[in-house]
Amino acid sequence: MNAAPRPNPLVPPSRTATIRDVARAANVSVASASRAINGLGSVTEATRSRVVAAATELRYVPNSAARSLATRRTETIGVLLPDLYGEFFSEIIRGIDGSARSRGLHLLLSNSHGDAAEAAAAIRSMRGRVDGLIVMSPHVDSTVLSENLLSGMPIVLINSVVTGKPHPAFLVDNYAGATAVVRHLAEGGRTVAHIAGPPANLESRERRRGYRDALGGHEGLVLQGDFSEESGYRAGCAIAALSDRPDAIFAANDMMAIGCLNALADAGMVAPDDIALAGFDDIPLSRLIRPSLTTAGIDIAKLGGRAVERLIENIGPGPDIHFDEQPELIEPRLVVRQSSAWNNATRTSAEKRGRETQ
């Protein structure tokens, strides 16, 4: 009559139901209960319905930790993003979330990493919590990745160039987008100045290269900026003060273009009549300001969704499907709005109101 083998004899009250409870209630073994619940293996319709009934009766919800431990899958994908400005962030998450949810996957999010060490820590801390990773970060490089990713983990990169071992990746084609914008601005032999982004930034270098090549290799006036609205404002002031002004300005991103536009406005000049202007990114502000801003941009949400799909392909059975593939280039779409609508005849009334026909 040794009555104390179990440490805690009376737990039943207010404890969440386990699969053993369900099995007992349905009068089957745990194995059958598990099979019935997951619809795998062979189970009679009779036992299946008995188990399901017991499960709903007991409000049974499988413990996901136990399940992951046994199956080695988490049904979760990790998302690593840099400290992004509003719209880009919400759009890419919207795309990722939509695509993930439709496949029953959860999202483990980590954003705003100041440096490579923080990004590495984030990657490491996600190990074992996710089945795959979507990484968009200027701070990762092949070292960070291989050091912190245990070999098997599938990963998809967005706008992050890593040398060394190739991973599936998506890259916005900054070069193509910039040439498209500059060709548009330069139509009819107009001179085009450039407000450049930070030289250390790959995207700003690519956009500048596009600018240069669109002008046949001969750069016009180039002012240094840092992607902030303030730096665009300063550049705009500088240009307004020139005696010999360019016909048009290509800013390396929309924020600087907006700053520049404001500077010109403060100097009493209006775009496009006095000087035309275009940016890059197509942030939502671009169509809301007056004059609305010509720019080039991509469908960010779609990009996020595609990244998830790509990741899932690689989570599946055979690892390393698209192994030594080139990064997939996403070409931005040129969006012409008021700020470069030189010719009134071509300005539709919808454009005048800053609305797009889409």
Add this chain to the structure above:
Amino acid sequence: MNAAPRPNPLVPPSRTATIRDVARAANVSVASASRAINGLGSVTEATRSRVVAAATELRYVPNSAARSLATRRTETIGVLLPDLYGEFFSEIIRGIDGSARSRGLHLLLSNSHGDAAEAAAAIRSMRGRVDGLIVMSPHVDSTVLSENLLSGMPIVLINSVVTGKPHPAFLVDNYAGATAVVRHLAEGGRTVAHIAGPPANLESRERRRGYRDALGGHEGLVLQGDFSEESGYRAGCAIAALSDRPDAIFAANDMMAIGCLNALADAGMVAPDDIALAGFDDIPLSRLIRPSLTTAGIDIAKLGGRAVERLIENIGPGPDIHFDEQPELIEPRLVVRQSSAWNNATRTSAEKRGRETQ
């Protein structure tokens, strides 16, 4: 010499290290290894360092599923958000993420729920994956919550009113914000019109109530909008067409204010000289457009951070700490910018450039 008790005798190659491997390498028991790694219980410095050395040597990373299974904690908080527009979304996530990360917590995110059923599904699917929930959703109500939340799970609500059992909650004080804006616009006896948000929306009702009370209970001209820029534009056109125009307009949010501003501009009127204007939310666009927009808003990131802190208090030992407490009201701050700067004398040059001194 029975050599086949283990099902898979040769797994060592490319298998991730477990705590037993570490224990073996450090020549201690798994219990000591666990204690050394977690810094709990008492362990000699000597064994601790041996274990740590072995762990780094083997690149050991604890399996989080196993850990959660044993400890019943996931070190993760779930975040449920509605389909939010850019800036609000990224700011609140920034605040939540920063606060969570500094405490070593992960974020499981789920956004864009179309209806109550989807929100309920999201809550249910997070069960067992998170230690607590931050919910901001117009779709939850007490039924959804009590049905899908097993009693113990801590939760913090943001801008969601649920009747019934009280939960810790934060609420933006739309009424107070609106009265502040309207009092400012009405200074000197000026007449103020209102562009209202969708009547079904609680926030727009509260803002309208603030508008009415700030005018002593007597509403002026009220136009119906739906929070979109388009509806603001239409309202602006309607006002521009009036023969007897109000001195100022209070739009129930910034997007409608911007639309209205554009409509007035298209009609050849400039704010604030012809008509003053203010919005609500203080989205970043508000200080970037010309004229920059007077508005009222809260520090969204801070709100997110505080929600996390509040949640953590309730995750701790004693459940239901702040049980029957009132929701915490967050009072928006009035931000006066160009669009209501009637008097040139009070307009600083910094404001003219649309920059704030903060």
Add this chain to the structure above:
DNA sequence: AACCAAATTGTAACCGGTTACTCGCCACTC
């Protein structure tokens, strides 16, 4: 030197699922 309390360490039983393998049982051939 013996003794005892405190500090370390080890053993093994959990946490709650999944699943390889075994066992009955039944229908169907030969």
Add this chain to the structure above:
DNA sequence: GAGTGGCGAGTAACCGGTTACAATTTGGTT
């Protein structure tokens, strides 16, 4: 009627941690 193939169900061994409890060591007293 014995042999056999296959299906449904059950047993128990995992997955990889944590931790209660027991066993051992340590160190300070008398």
